[in-house]
Amino acid sequence: METSADVAQPVTQPCPECGAQVAFDERYVNWCAACDWNVDPGAPDPEPGRIAAARRRIARTYGDRLAAEMERSGVTAGPVGRDAATLLAYGISLLVHGGTVLLVAAGVLLILLGRSTGVLPAVGVLMLGLAWLMRPRRMRLTTYTPVLHRADAPALFELVDEVAGVVGTSGVHAVVVTTEANAAVTTYGLRGRRVLFLGLGLWEILSPQERVALLGHELGHFANGDTRRGAVMADAMRALVTWFSMLAPTSPIGLMDRFVNAVVFLPRWAVYGLLLLLDHLTLRASQRAEYLADMSAARAGSTEAAVALMDRLLVCVPVEDHLRRESVAAQMKGGPGGRAARDQAEDGLWERLAGRFGAVPEREYERLRRVAARRGHSVDSTHPPTHLRRRCAATFGPFAPQVAYDPPRAVALAGELAPARAELARRVIRDLAR
Template identity: 70%
Template sequence: MEISSGVAAPETRKCPECGSAVPVDERYADWCSACDWNVDPGAADPEPGRIAAARRRLAQEYGDQLAAEMERAADGGGPPARDTATVLASGISLLVHGMTALLVVTGVLLVVLGWETGVQPVIGVLLLGTASVLRPRPVRLPKDAPVLYRADAPRLFELIDEVGAAIGTTGVDAVVVAPDANAAVTGYGLRGRRMLLLGLGLWEILPPQQRVALLGHELGHFAHGDIRRARLTHGALHSLSVWLHVLAPMPAVRLLDRFVNAATFVPRWAVYGLLLLLDRLTLRASQRAEYLADASAARAGSTEAAVGLMDRLLILGSVEAELRRESVAAQMLGGRGGREARDRAEEGLWERLALHAGAVPEHEYERLRRVAARRGHSVDSTHPPTHLRRRVAASGGSHPAQVVYEGPRAAAIAAELAPARTSLARRVIRDLAG
């Protein structure tokens, strides 16, 4: 007698190209793993601007070459060779900051020594104002997001410290909790204290060990350094971006507008070229730092967790869309049910988001991996292609987890994050749709 397992067989259809069985799931695109039919039915995302487009082209240009260097290093072939790009980038950054300092000195001299003409002090004030806009600014803690310190979340900071120790660095001074599907580290304040940005849209969809891998990756930026995050280079990139914005052509409505556009043409393209050059000099080292941070993720959370984290990065667009859908649905319900409906939508938001991410089948992940390889998907324009990051992380050997995140520790950290989860769920439901 044959006993049914009670589990329905997945629905399939024949591939119109090769005739192979194609799984059918109304939530996702039908595609064939045998011949790649319909593997990439959508259009590639448009580039957000010339600078970002240039960065992505550079990332593709380095592509397999840099990944191969990192794989050789993982196999015992020695660290990747360093070049003079970092020295040149530092020199250009000093030149950019020198221009800002020159504006300050010139402005002060015109204000102090030019009172007899009456015009020079005005020019001096304008130069000082320009220098004020261009000056490097320390990052400040946000005022519109929950900020946790060690006393607020001792178990969370204990976990961060343990991950830091596992990869050879220290922890952070503050954790900023945000609703986004993102995570990052940076320095803040004049003393350069360490800050971790923890986006619940990413944290909540990760299994426990992938959360450790995420912390290992972010803290890995402190352990290995990243020239683009250094104050000198980061400030220079900021100044050049501001210059490019100031020199941008204005609509040629009047004759004066055309004259100004013509007068700023050469300096505008000079600044643009300098920004591209600084990007080119720093991007390769920055992408190498991303690969090294991925290696830190594997050491802290395990290779399996680090590779799984790369897969979760592929569905971040779907996660952000789900957050917007939750917000829109709550706004529509709120029109009929008022505050009670919105309260119900806020309750359990992050759990529903985790279920949404957890329901993505392996067949869809495989499709996204193939699409990522075709399009060169990356988290943003400064990151290496995600499929190469996954490949390099997997090639570094099978690392067991050095830090374990489960049981009472996971429950305690969830309790420490509970107030932030509640307030940010309210923000998502009430603000994101608008």
């Protein structure tokens, strides 16, 4: 018979700031819920670069304002509108693409008409090279593996189709499975076919209904029409970022370096200003699309699952660290038993990941939520702050799950994803530490 002495008692210690009792767990940060002592002992680790910093500032401003606006209005669905700002952004994007066309035309003319000079054709070739770097690009599935099509995973595509029907769009043509703690949707090829990127680093730590909510969020981007994800806008922004990087000043060694830096100074900051203007014009619509995608997640998987999904996003960086540690530990086991140890590490990798992050206590999630609110944590520099997304998703509803992830479906999906899980586990253990 178990006695009270056999039951492990939680260890507590007084808070050095307010004296309240603080639960002690050596696996996690010790902090005080009463006064927030030590709630955020680490330093923020934002995306580097001037462009990302500017986008973070805009994202936080729009995120707070837009979250309050959507909570007041009660908007839960509908495509993002084409207002004056969006139309102006499209106009600027077309001008950027027009500049690429002018580079091509000028380069061809210099090559054809300047043969006798010897210099002009060289300039023409340089212009064509720049135009090639700025060209619109379509994603190719051939660069990714593993890729699942409908014949490879009928149960998975059936789930995607069912979620798509709930959020008001159609399914995808392919699913790319990755090791990342992330998920995304985009289009590929000249015909603009749809593809879902499914990161096992995130998928494996989610509960069944949280997985449905994740699919609802990603497919919600197709339903709600995020302008920044469109080919015209995305290619224009990528071209401007490329120009900004190419015009970066070099360390001045001689007089020529100083002269070149002086020449590119104004064009570089003109490009930066244009990129910042595009961000201002499109970020409100883009963030509204994120909030609407969160609403799609709640409608498909339930409000509870959508809110829990936001909490899971707070541990995505530790997920990647965990996979890296698994890889390093396996690589360090050399000798005759090294290969067997690596095989064993591959076999249970995703189960260990799920167990590790399934055991994160609510107290740690609460700390991460408070840290997110302090830092303005977001998935990247263009997303609204995660704590605002969580608050907004919890405001509407409550929605009951419209798509079920029952045990038979779970078994079928596990079988279809098994080859991809094995291949990616092998990739993590053998390649991630290098």
